[in-house]
Amino acid sequence: MTNLDAPGSRRRLTGWGRTVPSVAHVARPGSPEALETLVATASARGATARGLGRAYGDAAQNGGGIVLDCTALDGIGAIDVGAGGATITVGGGTSLEAILRAVLPAGWCLPVLPGTRHVTVGGAIAADVHGKNHHRVGAFSAHVEAFTLHAATGERRTVTRASDPVLFEATTGGMGLTGVIIDATLCLVPIETRLMRVTTMHTADLDATMRALADADGGHAYSVAWLDLASGRGRGMVGAADHATRADAPDASLEAAPRALRLTTPPLPVSVVNRATVRVFNEAWFRRPVPREALQPIESYLAPLDALDAWPRLYGPGGLLQYQCALPAGEEPALRAIVEAIRHAPTVPALAVLKRFGPGSDAPLSFPLEGWTLAVDFPAGHAALGAFLDTLDERVAAAGGRVYLAKDARMRAEIVPLMYPRLDEWRETQSRMDPRGIFTSDLDRRLHLTRGSQA
Ligand SMILES: Cc1cc2nc3c(=O)[nH]c(=O)nc-3n(C[C@H](O)[C@H](O)[C@H](O)COP(=O)(O)OP(=O)(O)OC[C@H]3O[C@@H](n4cnc5c(N)ncnc54)[C@H](O)[C@@H]3O)c2cc1C
Known part of the structure; x- marks a missing residue:
């Protein structure tokens, strides 16, 4: 089959940052059998699974090939409560939001939730x-009991850590390149209320923020810092939290609260994000009255940006680049130097978040490593931004750190093996699962992740 008669409709796709678009044949299989047919028809440009497109860069794009929109591979099974806790089996295209809607009223929660609920289980x-x-419970894969993988060979395999540890680890963090996740069995944790008990602390500079985060980790299950890098010396606000118990909130119900107002951003012809607007916003954000102790719905503490739909439109047609790196514990001087460089970046660091990671997993391409992670949004399009971020990559790699593939849209291929030193080991498994190089993506071709993409 040629690319011209590939299945699906031709669509221009981007990631959440709205940079680096490409055109692909997008097909939405409604069943594992339909998925199998589509994968079998893939041409030389191959196929890429896509969830809800929340990766910031080009991970879920495949210019000239097939993009498999997996959101119809959804479905939520019953909560299975056993002696060791509860699990739930869900389709790979099910969103975390849909799972939360099903499990929260029953007094269960997903143990790991990223900064948005609008991601699929496959993603x-x-x-x-x-x-x-992360400092308490690790990453998402630590709470996955099993998943079913549709491999490039057409084989459908149920994978657990015990049945095939190498394939399990290659798939978690493997950016969809070992196969398509059709379903997964996930562990749940019990909760008593739908609220978090949040303590907010204001900090004067980066060192104070880092200290407050380190202190928070000892006593709280969750912690995160917002940093003001547009003005000042990295002042910020640290939010440390735990699931609220019934004793914290005796009147709280597990039933859904009335839906919070969701604001949307219209398409804007130009970016409204610039040094002046970010400074004004940050000043107002930092000065707004926030109680030191408060109860907040789980969703609004864990995924505050979900309240504003399509917010990348604020960056105008050029979109945004998010730079997220992880640095090992002990590399605090490198973190300080990187933050200082970012304060003087060619374009304004609009939103900056600092977190601490606990120990990483055994997965060769999993991003977290014990230490720190910094995520910064920049308006894309400034001529000098690419070269500036290249210098950050070098500093990060030299410190033994790495950039998050799910956020990346611009890194150079040469630096990836320095950041992910087990890349060759991962390639062995990936090529065993996909000897003809069916699964690929724009990210894969740009960063030469798979052997096929190097050809
Ligand atoms: C506002 C916001 C906040 C975020 N916060 C965090 C955070 O706190 N922590 C964090 O880790 N990430 C965070 N992210 C990133 C996001 O969680 C990841 O990029 C996630 O992979 C997106 O899932 P998705 O379903 O949208 O997948 P997509 O973006 O569509 O795809 C991402 C990758 O998953 C693969 N994939 C998708 N579905 C499947 C499948 N069924 N089988 C196999 N592979 C598949 C794709 O090929 C691609 O490589 C955030 C993103 C946003 C927009």
Whole structure:
């Protein structure tokens, strides 16, 4: 089959940052059998699974090939409560939001939630996403009991850590390149209320923020810091939290609260994000009255940006680049130097978030490593931004750190093996699962992740 008669409709796709678009044949299989047919018809440009498109860069794009929109591979099974806790089996295209709607009223929660609920289970496993509680519970894959993988060979395989540890680890963090996740069995944790008990602390500079985060980790399950890098010396606000118990909130119900107002951003002809607007916003954000202790719905503490739909439109047609790196514990001087460089970046660091990670997993391409993670949004399009971020990559790699593949849209291929030193080991498994190189993506071709993309 040629690319011209590939299945699906031709569509221009981007990631959440709205940079680096490409055109692909998008097909939405409604069943594993339909998926099998589509994968079997893939041409030389191959196929890429796509969830809800929340990866910021080009991970879920496949210019000239097929993009498999997996959101119809959804469905939520019953909660299975056993002696060791509860699990739930869901389709790979099910969103975390849909799972929360099903499990929260029954007094259960997903143990790891990223900064948005609008990601699919397949996307969460493929990027091995982390939450604000990584220091306590690790990444998403630590709570996956099993998944079913549709491999490039047509084989459908149920994978657990015990049945095939190498394939399990290669798929968690493997950016969809070992196969398509059709369903997964996930562990749940019990909750008593739908609220979080949040303590907010204001900090004067980066060192104070880092200290407050480190202190928070000892006593709280969740922690995160917002940093003001547009003005000042990295002042910020640290939010440390735990699930609220019935004693904290005796009147709280597990039933859904009335839906919060969701604001939307219209398409804007130009970016409204610039040094002046970010400074004004940050000043107002930092000065707004926030109680030191408060109860907040789980969703609004863990995924505050979900209240504003399509917010990348604020960056205008050029979109945004998110730079997220992880640095090992002990590399605090490198973190300080990187933050200082970012304060003087060619374009304004609009939104900056700092978190701490606990120990990483055994997955060769999983992003978290014990230490720190910094995520910064920049308006895309400034001529000098690419070269500036290249210098950050070098600093990060030299410190033994790495950039998050799920956020990346611009890194150079040469630096990836320095950041992910087990890349060759991962390639062995990936090529065993996909000897003809069916699964690929724009990210894969740009960063030469698979052997096929190097040809
Ligand atoms: C506002 C916001 C906040 C975020 N916060 C965090 C955070 O705190 N922590 C964090 O870790 N990440 C965070 N992210 C990133 C996001 O969680 C990941 O990029 C996630 O992978 C997106 O899932 P998705 O379903 O949208 O997948 P997509 O973006 O569509 O795809 C992402 C990757 O998953 C693969 N994939 C998708 N579905 C499947 C499948 N069924 N089988 C196999 N592979 C598949 C794709 O091929 C691609 O490589 C955030 C993103 C946004 C927009």
